[in-house]
Amino acid sequence: MILEVVKFGDPVLRKKGARIETITPAIQRLIADMFETMYAAHGIGLAAQQIGEALQLTVLDIRAVTDRPSTLELGGQLADPNGFMPLVLINPELTPYGPIVPGPEGCLSFPEIYGDVRRMESVAVSALNQHGQRIEFKCGGLLARAIQHETDHLNGILFIDRMDRAVKEELQEDIDLVQADTKARLKLKSQRR
Numbered sequence: 001m002i003l004e005v006v007k008f009g010d011p012v013l014r015k016k017g018a019r020i021e022t023i024t025p026a027i028q029r030l031i032a033d034m035f036e037t038m039y040a041a042h043g044i045g046l047a048a049q050q051i052g053e054a055l056q057l058t059v060l061d062i063r064a065v066t067d068r069p070s071t072l073e074l075g076g077q078l079a080d081p082n083g084f085m086p087l088v089l090i091n092p093e094l095t096p097y098g099p100i101v102p103g104p105e106g107c108l109s110f111p112e113i114y115g116d117v118r119r120m121e122s123v124a125v126s127a128l129n130q131h132g133q134r135i136e137f138k139c140g141g142l143l144a145r146a147i148q149h150e151t152d153h154l155n156g157i158l159f160i161d162r163m164d165r166a167v168k169e170e171l172q173e174d175i176d177l178v179q180a181d182t183k184a185r186l187k188l189k190s191q192r193r
């Protein structure tokens, strides 16, 4: 089922996600719905907060982006990042490592808004997958950027928080418009109840 993607201005985007201790059928259904929603929106990552659930759960699939490379290291061996997709991360713990590189980012919760964000080029990840199994890997490039962006969501942090002041100032008007639109919608929804 395709779910509605929560936009900036909805308080759930600022909530830290609860850890998932058991992969219940409800969580499995949520994972399937999040993938369907992400693919329908042409995104490469989607966090639980973005469909209104404050949980430590994110789904990713970078295969649609062919012009921004990624690297992957599994058990000390280089591996094909595309072969590792689609990817589910539950309760992810990240250890990012340098260098710091700028790169363009967008977010499904900020329609039509794109800006450079500086992040560590690589990241070591420890998480559970959709079967509740521990997965550990290192990655770089686009995949490392996407995982850092999504894991930020799980902690209530948004990409606009990580932008340089000048980048954010240039986008501020558009950001304010998304926020005002979301707040107006939320108000309307609460009045209808």
Ligand code: ZN
Binding pocket: 106, 107, 108, 109, 149, 153
């Ligand atoms: Zn995002």
